[in-house]
Amino acid sequence: MTVRSAIVLAAGEGMRLRPLTRHRPKPMLPAATKPILEHVFDELIGAGIERLTVVVGYGRTAVQSHFGSTYRDVPIEYAIQDKQLGSAHALAAALPTADEPSLVVNGDQLIDASIVRDTIERHDESADGTIGVVAASDVTEYGGVIVDADGTVTELAENPTDERCYRLNAGVYVLEPTTIDIVTSVDSSEGEYSLPDGLSLLLERGETVNAVETEGMWIDATYPWDLLTVAETLFDTGTVESTVASTAQVHESATVREPAIVSPDCVIGPGAVVGPYASIGDNVTVGSNATVENSVLDSDTRIGSNATVLDCVTGRGVEIGPGSAVVGGRSDVRVGTAVHEGQRLGALLADRATDDGGVTYAPGTIVGSAVTIHAGRTVRGSIESDTEVR
């Protein structure tokens, strides 16, 4: 069947991506140089969606100011979820606009148009809902779906650890308006109203939910270092192409090694080397003789002269001083109490972190928002937001 409307859930912070999410929600973090949500919109529009309802909440001005009232001529309506109490609760905020069968997708996970198309195609009025699933070797971090031989869903489970054969829930659904009513009426479990619970409720009531297994691309950035693999995948699959914006100023002696994106208003100084796998956001400055490789630099970041930046993720307005070195490589990264072993992350610097120059970053360093690091320091581990390293 045809589905024209999409409800995009973009209200959640994405706590495991802190401190990058201090001023904006996860959907607005950069996948290469564009927000994740912008990729999602592109794929939805590519699959024929003509009307977008976006549920916003945490850091919502970032979403609203970026997209405004339309995206690529498709009107956007915003539904506001004041408290983030789960995906079913978020969907409830969009209830007033759900007057026809709607596609429901997460705004913080990268999908491609084929998942969307397959899910829409599979859906027919005989089913109350249809879920897009993908084959995955490990679903323990995500939602699992058990599908029987005729393609109907028998069970949904979050973070399943048993040995049964789960498909991965791609977070792409087509739901009838009456179905949306039911799934959003689900009771909370541990204070959270989740969409998979809502769908389980539907199954308990004996309603039919179909699943369609698709080959399409599905990527989630769970942790900050995932932004590097996301960008890499987007380059390797040709989803994004190497470009140098016409308004960027690249000095004639600078080198851009593909794949790389240099966004509008950027300045690449004499002798600088950018790429491969460099995603350089709007108005970024790379100083003379600096090197940027396998990194995602968000807008307004400044890299000082002679700095070396490898395997690095920055937020907006970050300043890495002259001669500083993010040496890159793998290490154990500590997030809260959990230690993630052997992750490839040179350093993460959140919005407006600055160093005065000559700073060395041990692999896996996480620098909070608005941190100032004085010249010549060596930093490692996790540095709290709004602090100073003398």
Next chain:
Amino acid sequence: MCGIIGYVGSAERDAPDAIDVLLEGLSELEYRGYDSAGVALANGTLDVHKAEGELEALTSSLSTESLRDPAVGIGHTRWSTHGPPTDENAHPHTDAEGRVAVVHNGIIENYQTLRDELAADGVTFESQTDTEVVPHLIARSLESGDGDDGDERYDSADHKRAFRRAIDRLEGSYAIAAVFEGEETVYATRKDSPLVLGIDDSDGGAVATDGSDAVAATDGDGSTGYFLASDVPAFIEYTDRVVYLEDEEFVRLDATGWTVSDSDGVPLEKPVQTVDWDAEDTGKSGYDHYMLKEIHEQPSSLRQCLRGRVNELQGTVTLEELDALVDREFASPVRFVACGTSYHAARYGASLLQRRGTPATATIASEFTTDRVPVADGSLVVGITQSGETADTLRALREAQTAGATTLAVTNTVGSSAARAADHALYIRAGPEIGVAATKTFASQQLSVSLLSAALTDRASHEEVQSLRRVPDQVQTVLDTSNARAIAAELVGAGAFFFIGRGLNYPVALEGALKFKEITYEHAEGFAAGELKHGPLALVTEDTPVFAIVTGDGEVARKTISNIKEVEARDAPVVVVTDGVSDVERYADYVLEIPETDERAAAVLANVQLQLIAYWVAHEMGRSIDKPRNLAKSVTVE
């Protein structure tokens, strides 16, 4: 100052109903006035509806179902100049017989003479407006028309002639549109008031010029018709193809096309231009008010303002549109003229030039013309106007031009009267601004005059370019971290609010106070900090919060801190806007922080904090933030 709209649906079956186009268009024009509104639909007969109050009052008084048929009509949203906002004074106005309906934006200066003359002829006036003379003049011309064949029915030629004759009698400023009984056509003209033609037909806009009734043929599909409006947003939803009308040009729209002719009736070939405004830019995008949306748009509008104009590799500023201007020598001083918020940008611009050693002045445009400020032959006069239609500024620019000055318009509106009247135009590229209180356009004006001062003096530096390129993100930082909402909640209910600053922060103090009074309706005043002790200090009490802007730690900052101590001694709550470089926070009850940068950029950032203060105080007080009482977005009367 008012907004007008006209629409003629194309001959196609699925063209939208006139009533929908008119009401949607008027809602986009409400920023031009909103104390009454009305529409006239032409469908053989004339059907006029009007109501006092915001557009909502008109919309709810209409049973739109009964108005479905007509494809032709005009509409008006009013900001009172002659006569209070009442149903009677709302436009459209008609003649006694209801043969013609007229909407008008502007002021008819000789209306009293015309009114007396018509009254002597036995005409009874229904309203106190200047506009009402127009339909009566048209009716009289119709009745006395040459070539009238004695038939009671008037034809198109009669209407055209009568409309022109009536317009001939008018003095003053006007954009006027009229519809007649018995003809599905809109007639319009302008002089010193804006009027834009929008075209949505299927043929790319070719204009035939074969005789007196040159028309653009329409035969394809998907066309909605022809639009007239005071401003582009009124019809941008339907078309981005426009024709800017010049003074004393006449336009006639019907289902088959459009014709523009000069005051003698000679058809003109007019270029069709494409405007790059998205309908996207005109929705509220999930914000409660346009003002808050526009405050949050500043990082991106400032990026637009800078794009392609600064080169950090070379440390240069290039303003392409001013290539012919920047290398010339001008007689001293450079004079800025402007009104309202734009005047504060003008003061900021003059200060920037003075700091670079170039003598410069900033004058309120209406005072500039009243004082007959002597303008040196060969000097440069810069008029700043967001809309490009501000009558006072336009007049000052014209007078300066007559005196032999080169004129430059700094404006947001491509194709506006100021852009066309001045010798040169610098566009601030802020995108459409709907909130009556100017926010993002002021920030873009500040950045534009900053660029202008660098280009005129040919002395930018790497540091200066670097600090300009940082501004968009620093504004984002202010938006991300501001505690203005909490401070605003504490300050609501105070007796009066004062704003002080020195140097480049003085215009920010003035603008902070203006924004505050515009949308909160509370008493707010801005002073040069050094002037406080010369009088205003008498007003300062424990019930009058004082906002002080202190950036850097130089002599200027230290002097302002002394002024803050004077205020503190009177127990006034002190709110400082600061980059935290000096120790001013010790003397403050509340602190609004901005990132550390140079003093030029700091003035842009400090202003954003004061915008947020004004917004949140007004919000707390439940004010009509996007449409403050008695105000209109662009003031096209002197």
